[in-house]
Amino acid sequence: MDVRSRNNVVESGVAGGQPMVFAHGFGCDQHMWRHVVPAFENRFRTVVFDHVGFGRSDLAAFDPERHTSLQGYADDLIEVCVSISPHPAVFVGHSVSAMIGVRAALTAPGVFDRLVLIGPSPRYIDDDGYVGGFGEADIDDLLASLDDNYLGWSSAMAPVIMGNADRPELGEELTSSFCATDPAMARSFARVTFLSDSRADLPRVAVPTLVVQSREDAIAAPTVGAYVHDHIPGSEMVVLDATGHCPNLSAPAETIAAIAAFVPDPA
Amino acid sequence: MSAADGRAPLPAEDLATLYDEAPCAYLTTWMDGTIARVNQRLLVWTGWSEADLVGRRTFPDLLRVGGRIFYETHYAPLLQMQEEVSDVAFDLEVVGGGFHPVVASSCLRPADGDVPAHVRTTLVDATGRHAYERELLAARRAAEASEARERETAIVLQRSLLAGGLEEGPGFAVETRYRPAVEGLEVGGDWYDSFLLADGETLSASVGDVVGRGLAAAAAMGQLRSAYRALASVGSGPSQVLDHLDDFVARVPDAWMATVAALELQPVTGHLRYACAGHLPPLLLGPDGAPSYLWEGRSAPLAALPRTEPRPVGEAQIERGGRVIVFTDGLVERPGRDIDAGLDALALAASRLHALPAAEMVDRLVEELLADEQTRDDVCLLALTRT
Numbered sequence: 001m002d003v004r005s006r007n008n009v010v011e012s013g014v015a016g017g018q019p020m021v022f023a024h025g026f027g028c029d030q031h032m033w034r035h036v037v038p039a040f041e042n043r044f045r046t047v048v049f050d051h052v053g054f055g056r057s058d059l060a061a062f063d064p065e066r067h068t069s070l071q072g073y074a075d076d077l078i079e080v081c082v083s084i085s086p087h088p089a090v091f092v093g094h095s096v097s098a099m100i101g102v103r104a105a106l107t108a109p110g111v112f113d114r115l116v117l118i119g120p121s122p123r124y125i126d127d128d129g130y131v132g133g134f135g136e137a138d139i140d141d142l143l144a145s146l147d148d149n150y151l152g153w154s155s156a157m158a159p160v161i162m163g164n165a166d167r168p169e170l171g172e173e174l175t176s177s178f179c180a181t182d183p184a185m186a187r188s189f190a191r192v193t194f195l196s197d198s199r200a201d202l203p204r205v206a207v208p209t210l211v212v213q214s215r216e217d218a219i220a221a222p223t224v225g226a227y228v229h230d231h232i233p234g235s236e237m238v239v240l241d242a243t244g245h246c247p248n249l250s251a252p253a254e255t256i257a258a259i260a261a262f263v264p265d266p267a
Numbered sequence: 268m269s270a271a272d273g274r275a276p277l278p279a280e281d282l283a284t285l286y287d288e289a290p291c292a293y294l295t296t297w298m299d300g301t302i303a304r305v306n307q308r309l310l311v312w313t314g315w316s317e318a319d320l321v322g323r324r325t326f327p328d329l330l331r332v333g334g335r336i337f338y339e340t341h342y343a344p345l346l347q348m349q350e351e352v353s354d355v356a357f358d359l360e361v362v363g364g365g366f367h368p369v370v371a372s373s374c375l376r377p378a379d380g381d382v383p384a385h386v387r388t389t390l391v392d393a394t395g396r397h398a399y400e401r402e403l404l405a406a407r408r409a410a411e412a413s414e415a416r417e418r419e420t421a422i423v424l425q426r427s428l429l430a431g432g433l434e435e436g437p438g439f440a441v442e443t444r445y446r447p448a449v450e451g452l453e454v455g456g457d458w459y460d461s462f463l464l465a466d467g468e469t470l471s472a473s474v475g476d477v478v479g480r481g482l483a484a485a486a487a488m489g490q491l492r493s494a495y496r497a498l499a500s501v502g503s504g505p506s507q508v509l510d511h512l513d514d515f516v517a518r519v520p521d522a523w524m525a526t527v528a529a530l531e532l533q534p535v536t537g538h539l540r541y542a543c544a545g546h547l548p549p550l551l552l553g554p555d556g557a558p559s560y561l562w563e564g565r566s567a568p569l570a571a572l573p574r575t576e577p578r579p580v581g582e583a584q585i586e587r588g589g590r591v592i593v594f595t596d597g598l599v600e601r602p603g604r605d606i607d608a609g610l611d612a613l614a615l616a617a618s619r620l621h622a623l624p625a626a627e628m629v630d631r632l633v634e635e636l637l638a639d640e641q642t643r644d645d646v647c648l649l650a651l652t653r654t
Contacts, residue, residue, distance in 0.1 A: 141331055141332050217339075219339045244339065
């Protein structure tokens, strides 16, 4: 199995430079980073990829055992990093990929020397004094919502939904793959995302870590971001003047500034 | 004068009427999702007043929680990426309980002068579509469950065709390996079997191969294997078992020309009697691994020729620690290669691997022998060790 085609790995930036690996979150693919990556191409070897089941990853590589835990996706991530460079990378993870990056950092110490976690949540479901923001019934409702929409987004409908004749510059590649996931794999990833509990991982993180948080986020509230910051020893936190769960799309300039201030120039 | 001929006066519709009384709901939101304007239809559907919504709530606030997550993780990113989204199903929460299914489409309007960028959204009633989709979903789930049940049934039935073989007893142990030609099937036209005869001492073992592959061959195999078991249980010896099997096969066209290796071992003494109806010879391994093929007791495949005399039987002695390996042609036959070369390769490998425990030995044997396989055939192997 070629890791690069499995995860549709795309590199740009400084040849032989320190890798900066961007991992997309639940619901989307590597194009999520299109406004952010260019800002780092002059200093880093920038790397984007698609989790298996998303974007233009190899759907045949989806393993019903491996890809039902964050660990499976973390193992994929480690393999991606190893395929790029033997040297530690800067990790930038959005949404659920923040915790996938944490898991990878614990599994393979040395694979990352810095973590940037955008909109992280170690546990989405409320639990005995912990406020994650959702109840278990909410997650069932989400799965039903996914079903509804994948029924609507049948293969015949997809081009109509994704195509945008007014903005041809987006290109067919983007419009046909962004958010167009396999329904069964999306369900599986939704379960992994919303049912995992990574709280015990946080105190074990031993690399410098930055939490980037929108001031309003319905998926990962500022209190959840603060929880991550409080439990990762020595971590920093920046609250962006942005709303929504995807500041990398809605507020790319602020997101870039936060990352750039945290990440030193590679030696 | 009629409306259809175009001469009737148009209804008095100003833009506000068109907006508020449209058969769909409209809302305009700022880029942070806050509602800037709504039409009457939305208020009717949700039960909110305009004052409750404008400047106070966001579009995702109106959705059921699953839709809210979907909005944040799919809808909003898509809208930001391609500036419009269409045909996404949501459920509007209704004040006081219940929900109202809609299909949403949005487009993003850039800032213009003093007016900041904003989003226009249209919600179309989807009560009917929602019910229809629920039916589709239920039908799909029922079909999937039915398919899973059928698959389970098929697997149980297929496995039963090869079930019931003895793995060990006083003085002997049996290892078997099986790989059907057709991927996705559990069985093919090959079989193995081993069981004790009525005397409680004699071990009867057989390996057979029905012509063809797939389910038809497997069905014929199942019949033949059962018939073999019934006929052999009498204890009349390999030759008579094959003779009776000839009569049986004459009435089962799918089993014509099947080949069988029939063995009877006395585990106490190591005395082996065997007969091969068109089947490749069993491979005997001495306790030191010295290989020799058992070439006696040969006759034509089942129901191949009119029978004039009893089928011949061969005899051999298995020493303690010795083995006999019975197999089908899929293990050794390759297109364009002489069958003797395949038999030599098997003898060499078996002799070399003989010292390993039986389970590991047959695993390695099958792996090595199939390494150069080009076309996929049924493969079956039975290794009988005298302990």
